[in-house]
Amino acid sequence: xxxxxxxxxxxxxxxxxxxxxILNATPDSFYDGGTNNSxxxxxxxxxxxxxxxADIIDIGAISTRPSANFISEEEELKRLSPIVAAIVKSFxxxxxxxxxFRAKVAEEMVNNGAAIINDISGGNxxxxxxxxxxxxxxxxxxxxxxxxxxxxxxxxxxxxxTIDVIKELSSKINKLISLNVSDILIDPGxxxxxxxxxxxxxxxxxxxxxxxxxxxxxxxxxxxxxxxKTLDTNAANALxxxxxxxxxxxxxxxxxxRVHDVKEAVELIKLYEALNx
Numbered sequence: 001x002x003x004x005x006x007x008x009x010x011x012x013x014x015x016x017x018x019x020x021x022i023l024n025a026t027p028d029s030f031y032d033g034g035t036n037n038s039x040x041x042x043x044x045x046x047x048x049x050x051x052x053x054a055d056i057i058d059i060g061a062i063s064t065r066p067s068a069n070f071i072s073e074e075e076e077l078k079r080l081s082p083i084v085a086a087i088v089k090s091f092x093x094x095x096x097x098x099x100x101f102r103a104k105v106a107e108e109m110v111n112n113g114a115a116i117i118n119d120i121s122g123g124n125x126x127x128x129x130x131x132x133x134x135x136x137x138x139x140x141x142x143x144x145x146x147x148x149x150x151x152x153x154x155x156x157x158x159x160x161x162t163i164d165v166i167k168e169l170s171s172k173i174n175k176l177i178s179l180n181v182s183d184i185l186i187d188p189g190x191x192x193x194x195x196x197x198x199x200x201x202x203x204x205x206x207x208x209x210x211x212x213x214x215x216x217x218x219x220x221x222x223x224x225x226x227x228x229k230t231l232d233t234n235a236a237n238a239l240x241x242x243x244x245x246x247x248x249x250x251x252x253x254x255x256x257x258r259v260h261d262v263k264e265a266v267e268l269i270k271l272y273e274a275l276n277x
Contacts, residue, residue, distance in 0.1 A: 001210065001214050001215070001216065002014070002183075002214075002215065002216055003015055005116075005139045005183045005185070005216070006139070006183055007095050007115035007116060007138070007139060008095075008115045008138075010095075012055070012095065014216050014255045014256075016269070016273070017250055017254065017255055017256065017257060017269050017272070018055040018056060018255065018256045018257075019053060019054050019055050019056070019256070019257055019259060019262055019265050019266065019269070020054070020055065020056040020057075020058045020097060020218070020256055020257065020258040020259065021046075021049035021050075021052075021054035021056070021057050021058065021259065021260075021262045022058055022060075022222065022258060022259065022260050023042060023045055023046060023049070023057055023058065023059045023060070023083075024060055024061075024063070025042060025059060025060065025061045025079050025080060025083050026060065026061055026062065026063045026079070039082055039083055039086045042059075042083045042086065042087065043086055043087065043090055046087050046090075046091060046094070047090075047091070048262075049262045050091060050094060052262040052263040052266060053262055053263070053266040054262045055095065056095045056096070056097050056116065056256075057087065057094055057095070057096050057097065058096075058097040058098075058099050058116075058118055058258060059080065059083060059084060059087070059096060059097065059098055059099060059114075060098070060099030060100065060118075061075075061076045061079035061080045061099075061100070062076055062099075062100070062101075064120055064149075064192075070149060073102055073104060073105060076100065076102065076105055077104075077105055077108060080098070080100075080105065080109060081108070081109075081112070084096065084098070084109055084112055084113060084114060085112060085113070087113075088112065088113035095115050095116070096109075096113060096114040096115055096116070097114065097115065097116035097117070097118045097141070098110070098114045098116070098117055098118065099118045099120070100117065100118075100119065101119050101120055101121035101124075101125040101126055101129070102125070102126050102129075103126045103128040103129045103131075103132035104128075104132075106119075106129065106132055106133070106136070107132050107135075107136060110136045110138055111136075114138075115138060115139070116138060116139045116140075116141065117129075117133055117136070117138060117139070117140050117141065118141040118143075118187075119140065119141065119142065119143060120143045120145060120189070120192065121143070121145055122142050122143050122144060122145055122169070122172055122189075123142075123172060123175075124145060124146075124147070124148065125148065125149065130172075130175055130176055130179055130181070131179060133176070133179075133181055134176075134179035134180055134181050138183070139183035139184075139185060140176065140181055140183065140184055140185070141185045141186075141187055141218055142169060142172055142173065142176070142184055142185065142186050142187065143186075143187035143188075143189045143192070143220075144165045144168060144169050144186075144187065144188055144189035144192070144193070145189050145192045145193050146168075146192075146193040147193065152192055152193050153192070153193065154193075155193045156193060156194055156195050156198060158198065161194065161198040161201055161202060162201060162202060162205040162208055165188055165189070165202065166208065166209060166212050166213060169186055169188075169209075169213060170212075170213060173186075173213065173215065184215050185215060185216045185217070185218050185255075185256065186209060186213055186215045186216070186217055186218070187217070187218045187219075187220055187258075188202045188206070188209060188217070188219075189220075190202065190203070190219070190220055190221055190224060190226060191220075191224045191225060191226060196225070196226045196229060196230065199224075199226040200226065203219075203221075203245060203248055203249060203252070204248075204252070205252075206219070206248075206249060206252035206253055206254060207252045207253045209253070210252075210253035216255040216256065217253055217254045217255055217256075218254065218255070218256040218257075218258060219246065219249035219254040219256070219257055219258065220258040221242060221245045221246055221249060221257075221258075222242050222246075222257075222258060222259045222260045222261070223235045223236075223238040223239070223242055223260055224238075224242075227241035227242055227245060228241065239261055239264060242259070242260075242261070242264075243264055243265075243268055246259070246265060246268055247268060247271075247272060250268075250269070250272045251272070257269075
């Protein structure tokens with residue numbers, strides 16, 4: 001399996017699991033909406049996550065929670081551009097990922113210092129995304145999702161969720177490879193187009209993704225509803241559950257954890273490595 005990704009000419013090893021810290025430049029994200037949507041707040045949170053040990057900062061400007069407000073491309077760029085510019089200036093060595101499903105946004109942000117595109121739609125929402133990623137020659141995180149912005153949370157009818165998700169991701173990987181995109185990471189899409197039971201089934205079978213697709217796997221479990229609904233609590237009280245499931249993800253082959261809470265995830269990885277000496 002691929003053991004490095006190339007980010008703006010810098011090779012990053014995947015031999016040790018990486019941490020992607022979440023920076024939501026939104027007013028309405030499900031957990032931290034409104035807390036980092038100014039330059040000052042975003043810089044403070046970025047500094048905190050980098051000091052705690054984040055390898056990548058994932059910046060997004062659109063909430064994808066159910067019933068979230070859909071914003072225009074212009075508004076997304078208006079939210080992202082000043083924050084990305086400020087982070088690039090203040091932390092020039094930081095590896096930035098852009099959480100977007102729009103090709104134009106992806107292109108502008110990579111041209112202004114970002115290194116990775118994290119597309120929750122897997123190319124579903126913008127038919128120019130794959131060719132744009134190929135032109136940019138940057139790592140691409142391909143997440144599994146069905147449908148569109150309005151229907152994606154209800155399309156949960158699978159014959160076998162693990163096999164079907166692997167097949168659907170593999171088809172898109174083949175398209176990306178045909179465009180000479182080499183650095184592809186996959187995200188099974190926990191919480192998107194899956195029931196709670198299907199999310200847990202995918203997590204249990206995560207090793208199948210590593211073996212059958214042979215691309216590095218990113219696990220985005222942090223504070224999601226599969227955790228807090230199972231525990232009959234809320235996102236604010238889902239850190240313990242997040243840590244538990246992130247350990248399962250690592251043990252089943254995940255190479256990148258996408259998290260809100262970097263310090264706790266760093267401790268988790270240290271314990272995971274101690275278990276695997």
